[in-house]
Amino acid sequence: MAREQPAEVTDRPMRYAGAIDCDxxxxxxxxxxLLPYLDDYWREMVSVRALDRLNLSLTSYPQNAxxxxxxDWLPDAGAKPGTSLRAMQEHVLDRYRxxxxxxxxxxxxxxxxxxxxxxxxCRATNDWIRDExxxxxxxxxxxxxxxxxxxxxxxxxxxxxADDFRFVQVxxxxxxxxxxxxxxxxxxxxxxxxxxxPIGVHAGSAYxxxxxxxxxxxxxxxxxxxxxxxxxNQLQSxxxxxxxxxxxxxxxxxxxxxxxxxxxxxxxxxKTWKGVRAEVPWVTRAPSEIVRDHVRFTVxxxxxxxxxxxxxxxxxxxxxxxLFLFSTDYPHWQFDGDAALPPGIPDGLFRKITIENALATYxxxxxxxxxxxxxx
Amino acid sequence: MSITDVxxxxxxxxxxxxIDCDIHPAMTSWTEVHPYLEKRWIEHLSVYGSHLRxxxxxxxxxxxxxxxxxxxxxxxxxxxxxxxxxxxxxxQHLDPNGVEVGMLIPLRWNPGSQRNLDFGVALTxxxxxxxxxxxxxxxxxxxxxxxxxQEDTQGSVAEIDARGGDPNFTQILILPRTxxxxxxxxxxxxxEAAVRNNLPITIHVGGTGGHASTxxxxxxxxMEEHHMVAQAMQAVxxxxxxxxxxERFPKLRVVIMEGGLGWIPSLCGRMDKHWNRLxxxxxxxxxxxxxxxxxxxxxxxxxMEETGSAATLLDLFDRxxxxRLLFATDYPHWDYDDPRTSFKxxxxxxxxxxxxxxxxxxxxxxxx
Numbered sequence: 244m245a246r247e248q249p250a251e252v253t254d255r256p257m258r259y260a261g262a263i264d265c266d267x268x269x270x271x272x273x274x275x276x277l278l279p280y281l282d283d284y285w286r287e288m289v290s291v292r293a294l295d296r297l298n299l300s301l302t303s304y305p306q307n308a309x310x311x312x313x314x315d316w317l318p319d320a321g322a323k324p325g326t327s328l329r330a331m332q333e334h335v336l337d338r339y340r341x342x343x344x345x346x347x348x349x350x351x352x353x354x355x356x357x358x359x360x361x362x363x364x365c366r367a368t369n370d371w372i373r374d375e376x377x378x379x380x381x382x383x384x385x386x387x388x389x390x391x392x393x394x395x396x397x398x399x400x401x402x403x404x405a406d407d408f409r410f411v412q413v414x415x416x417x418x419x420x421x422x423x424x425x426x427x428x429x430x431x432x433x434x435x436x437x438x439x440x441p442i443g444v445h446a447g448s449a450y451x452x453x454x455x456x457x458x459x460x461x462x463x464x465x466x467x468x469x470x471x472x473x474x475x476n477q478l479q480s481x482x483x484x485x486x487x488x489x490x491x492x493x494x495x496x497x498x499x500x501x502x503x504x505x506x507x508x509x510x511x512x513x514k515t516w517k518g519v520r521a522e523v524p525w526v527t528r529a530p531s532e533i534v535r536d537h538v539r540f541t542v543x544x545x546x547x548x549x550x551x552x553x554x555x556x557x558x559x560x561x562x563x564x565x566l567f568l569f570s571t572d573y574p575h576w577q578f579d580g581d582a583a584l585p586p587g588i589p590d591g592l593f594r595k596i597t598i599e600n601a602l603a604t605y606x607x608x609x610x611x612x613x614x615x616x617x618x619x
Numbered sequence: 620m621s622i623t624d625v626x627x628x629x630x631x632x633x634x635x636x637x638i639d640c641d642i643h644p645a646m647t648s649w650t651e652v653h654p655y656l657e658k659r660w661i662e663h664l665s666v667y668g669s670h671l672r673x674x675x676x677x678x679x680x681x682x683x684x685x686x687x688x689x690x691x692x693x694x695x696x697x698x699x700x701x702x703x704x705x706x707x708x709x710x711q712h713l714d715p716n717g718v719e720v721g722m723l724i725p726l727r728w729n730p731g732s733q734r735n736l737d738f739g740v741a742l743t744x745x746x747x748x749x750x751x752x753x754x755x756x757x758x759x760x761x762x763x764x765x766x767x768x769q770e771d772t773q774g775s776v777a778e779i780d781a782r783g784g785d786p787n788f789t790q791i792l793i794l795p796r797t798x799x800x801x802x803x804x805x806x807x808x809x810x811e812a813a814v815r816n817n818l819p820i821t822i823h824v825g826g827t828g829g830h831a832s833t834x835x836x837x838x839x840x841x842m843e844e845h846h847m848v849a850q851a852m853q854a855v856x857x858x859x860x861x862x863x864x865x866e867r868f869p870k871l872r873v874v875i876m877e878g879g880l881g882w883i884p885s886l887c888g889r890m891d892k893h894w895n896r897l898x899x900x901x902x903x904x905x906x907x908x909x910x911x912x913x914x915x916x917x918x919x920x921x922x923m924e925e926t927g928s929a930a931t932l933l934d935l936f937d938r939x940x941x942x943r944l945l946f947a948t949d950y951p952h953w954d955y956d957d958p959r960t961s962f963k964x965x966x967x968x969x970x971x972x973x974x975x976x977x978x979x980x981x982x983x984x985x986x987x
Contacts, residue, residue, distance in 0.1 A: 309896050418834040425839065452831035455854035456847055458799045464897040465800075465854075465861050468889055469834060472850035476833035476843065483840040503888055507881030510924045511849055518954060519684045519842050526842075547888035560931065576896065 256581045259339035259569070262597035263608065266445075266498050266541045266570035267335065267344045267383075269376055270325030271368060274299070276375070280367035285360075299351025303416075303447035303470075304575075305463060313576035324574040328379055335573045336382055339583070343601075343608055346376055346385040347414055347445055347498060353388050354416070354449035361390035365400055369410070377409045384608065386414035386443050392421075394430040401431070405438050411607040412441050412496065417470065418448035423477045424484030432490050439606040441494035441539075444477060446470040471546070474500040475508045478530075478538065482512070485525040487537045494604055496539045499572055501546035503553055506560040509534060535563050539604050541570035542584065542596060544577040550585035558592065568604060569597040635717030636972065637958050638979035640919045641823070641876055641947035642712075642721045642761075644754055645687075645702035651753065655745035660738055670734045672829030681844040685953045693951035701951040705757055712950045713760055716958055719976070720985055721761050722789060722947075723750050724823050724876070731769050731794050732827045739768030743778055747788075755787045764792035764821060769806060776812045783816030789983050790819045790874065794826030795851045802855075802862030814870045819917075819982070822855050823876040824848040852878030853886050856916060860890065863903040865911045872982075876919045877949060881926070884938040887912055913940060917982055919947035920974065921956040929964035945982060946975045 271277065274295040278286060289295050300323075304311045312324035316334050325331070336344060352364035365388040372385045387410050389397035404410040413435050421427065423444065435442055447470075453459045454469045474497050487493060509531035516523075516530055526533075547553035558564050571583050584596065602608060646652065653661055668676040685691065687700050693711065695704035702708070713721060725746055733739035743766040750763035765782045767775035782788045791813050799805060801822070813820050832838045832847045852875050865871060890908035898904065918939065926932045936944065948956050958975050966974070979985075 309899070310893070419836075421836045422833060422838060422843070423835060425836075448834055452834055452836055454834045455800060455858075456830055456832050456851045457795050457797055457801065457828060457854045457858065458830050460800050460854070460858055460861070461803060462861050462900055464893055464900055465857050467893050467897070468857050468886075469850075469854060471885075471889060472847075472853055473834040476838070476847050476850060477835055479843045479846045480833070480835070480838060483838075483842045501889055503885035504882060506926075507849070507879070507885055507924075510881045510926050511879055512846060514922065514925045515842055515845050519845065522684060522840055523842055544892065546885070546892045548891060553888070560927075 256338045257340070258581075259341060259583060259597060262339065262341045262569050263601035264335060264339070264341045264344040264571050264573075265496065265568040265601055266543065266572045267331065267346050268325045268573060268575065269328075269331070269346050269348050269372065270323045271299075271348065271350050271371065272323055272326040277364065277367040277371055280370040281363060285363045297351075301349055301351065301354065301447055302450060303466065304349060308463065310467065310576055312574045316574045328376060331573060332380065335571055336380065339571070339581075341382065343384050344382055345411060345605075346372060346383055347443060348372060348386070348388055349445065349447055350388070353390060353414075354419075358390055358393040358396055362393065362396040362400065365390050366403070369400065369404060373407065373409070384409050384411045386410070386412040387440070388414055389431070391415045391419050391428070391431070394428055397431050398434050401434050401438070401440070408607050408610050410440070411605045412443040414443045414445060416447045416449055417444050417473045417477055417500070418450075418452070418454070420449065420451050422480035424480035424482070424486050426484065429486070429489065432486055432493055436490045436493045441496050441604055443496045443498050444474070446474075446499040448473070470499070471501045471504040475504060478508065478534065479512060482526060482530050482533050483523050485523065487533050488525045488527070494537055494539065496541065496568065496604060498541045498570070499544065499575070500540055501544055502540055502542065502557055502567070503545075503547050505540070505557055509561065531561070535561065535566070538566070539568050539600065540566055541568050541572070543570045543572040543575075545585065551587035554585065554588060564592050564595050565600055565603065567596045568601045635958055636976045637716050637718045637946060638720045638976050638983075638985070639716070639718050639948050639950070640722045640874070640945045640979055641724050641921060642708070642950050643702050643952060644723050644725055644750065645700045646727060647699035647703045652745045652749050655748040656741060660741045663738060669728060670738075671729065671732050671827045672734065673827045681838070681841040683953070684841060688952050690951050690953055690955055705754065708950065709758065712948065713758070716948075718760060720979070720983075723754055723761055723763050724792060724821075725750060725764070725766065726823075726825055729794070729825070729827065730766055732796070733768065736768060736771040736774065740771050740774035740778065742766075743768050747778065747782060751787050762789045763787050764790050765818065766792050767809065769793050769801075769809060770798050772805060772808045775809050779809065779812040779816055779818070783812075783818065788818070790821040792821050792823060795822050795824065795855045796826030796828035796830070798828055800854060800858035800862075802858030802860070802864045804862070807864070807867065810864060810868045810871050814868050819872040819874055821874040821876050822852065822878075824851070824878060848877070849879040849882055853882055856886065856912060857890060860908045860911045861901055861904055863901075865915045866903055866905060871915060872917065873915055874917045874919065874945065876947065877921060878918070879922060879924065880918060880920065880935060880939060880944075881924045883912070883918065884935070913943075917943050917945055919945045921947040921949045921961070922954045923956050923961045923963075925963060932962070932964045941970070941973060942978055944974055945979045
């Protein structure tokens with residue numbers, strides 16, 4: 244497929260040294276990589292059902308679509324983008340020299356309809372991430388993949404990782420089996436709050452429902468555009484159901500949500516809340532305040548043509564510079580050259596976005612080094 | 620406090636002149652449409668009721684926070700639901716607010732969402748005649764909308780062609796929660812008929828298409844359900860553009876009604892960015908999506924965004940385009956916008972006139 248070449252953007256990569264990259268995507272090369280981490284039953288099932296011949300790439304990220312991998316980050320022919328640690332080091336870790344990079348693995352494990360199958364493969368994937376990524380580069384951290392549609396199994400998986408401080412977040416897809424505020428999910432949030440793990444909500448769908456309330460669009464690009472609507476509705480769900488009233492220390496990180504929808508979100512949501520708050524008496528503060536206290540957003544993609552102005556406008560509308568977290572979204576193609584953040588962001592805000600906001604969001608980032616020393 | 624009370628306290632410096640693009644007329648009783656409905660369908664309705672894609676035949680799945688979603692002062696003395704009395708509508712809204720033209724948007728019975736297509740088409744026919752007989756002929760300021768049962772394309776086209784030359788009708792009305800996204804080709808004959816009859820397509824919030832309210836499932840609270848209507852409208856705009864509807868029908872004009880305003884610039888930026896990246900999938904979309912919005916889509920202003928500052932509101936209007944905004948009150952619903960107070964910014968008289976009146980007059984081609 245002919246690809247558009249990225250424009251030359253000049254910016255210095257060392258500008259990001261010491262940053263925290265909150266969205267890196269490692270890819271499971273094939274199910275064979277997970278076999279060592281499956282129990283006898285599931286290993287047999289892989290063989291009996293030929294599960295290893297299934298391509299579990301998500302519909303939300305077609306492997307060869309331009310958005311799924313930046314052209315100059317494409318691996319050799321046939322390989323799946325994101326499967327090579329060496330490539331990630333070359334393209335991001337050694338180039339931008341972040342102090343930490345957080346791995347968010349998007350893989351079929353979390354969307355199987357069978358809760359048992361989802362649990363087994365999430366567990367195996369988390370083990371694989373630990374051995375093949377975390378243990379091979381000390382800068383890496385990871386999110387815990389969970390079978391979100393069964394909170395009991397999800398809680399068990401989070402508990403299994405609780406003592407490994409390199410797991411810094413719980414990962415859920417923005418569109419799964421139920422709206423994210425629903426009380427069936429609260430055991431996950433209760434545990435995450437206790438363990439100081441933010442809930443990372445990543446773009447993507449298990450396609451249990453149509454991507455839009457008006458049905459199934461024809462094109463992938465429409466699905467991708469609709470991701471921001473999914474995020475809005477999930478924030479609205481978590482707020483309306485009272486998640487943040489119940490779990491006052493819980494943090495949510497919207498990952499790859501786009502950003503510019505936030506202004507419209509808080510305007511509409513605050514106004515609606517004023518009109519209908521009698522329905523949700525536990526929501527005692529305006530949604531915009533709740534978002535400011537509890538929700539953070541990774542910066543890529545900045546879905547505007549005037550990227551720097553768009554970020555500045557959002558800081559103004561949101562009345563906060565705490566909300567945005569640096570991300571490259573590697574290997575997804577969201578920016579060109581080294582302009583992971585658009586030129587023109589003032590130094591103070593640049594530092595908040597690249598370092599301080601993430602440190603305030605992920606308590607485990609600071610504790611990880613110490614815990615590893617003790618373990619040694 | 621009613622609108623008439625507000626009027627008494629206002630200065631008379633600025634004389635209100637309003638085209639209200641969203642007024643909801645109601646029926647005093649269901650029997651009002653009997654004269655326009657075949658006996659078969661009257662019986663059908665009494666036996667089987669309204670057959671929709673949600674749990675209740677005659678009620679919304681997310682009950683509103685006020686009866687009939689109405690203003691508390693909109694109940695007629697003579698009985699009947701809010702919006703059913705022309706006299707009260709005149710006294711409370713049309714007269715004191717200087718409404719020169721008011722567009723009727725009937726929402727009762729949801730004909731476009733009826734699963735029985737023949738019934739849906741029969742309802743649209745009856746309710747279209749009802750609008751003219753019961754309202755437009757009684758007050759020349761009012762205009763009717765051509766209701767269509769969009770899932771029956773042929774039936775819709777026939778109804779559009781039947782009403783097309785009638786000046787009592789100003790637009791075609793479709794609710795966004797359709798069977799399939801509205802840009803898909805099964806609906807194109809409706810767009811073709813709209814262009815043929817020089818009628819805009821108006822998408823007003825509502826409908827029960829059976830798809831979950833959000834990509835992540837059904838919402839629990841009305842607070843969520845009320846929020847997502849703006850997302851449904853984003854999907855409508857996205858679908859029309861990416862299906863290539865405006866390439867195929869360059870004269871088609873669309874009004875997004877009651878969908879909010881805050882999302883328009885951000886959706887445009889988002890569509891442009893990802894179109895740029897993924898355009899090989901949609902070669903029929905020739906221009907940046909925001910350009911189609913600018914050329915083909917208008918937006919009604921109610922519920923007015925409350926952006927926290929006048930400067931932010933004016934910036935929002937600048938980024939949408941002032942000439943794309945059509946004023947609407949949503950009378951008699953609870954979240955009614957008053958033409959005097961709903962713009963939380965110091966507008967010049969010229970700006971106010973443009974928003975309240977001139978844009979709609981130009982758009983609908985009124986000779987009033």
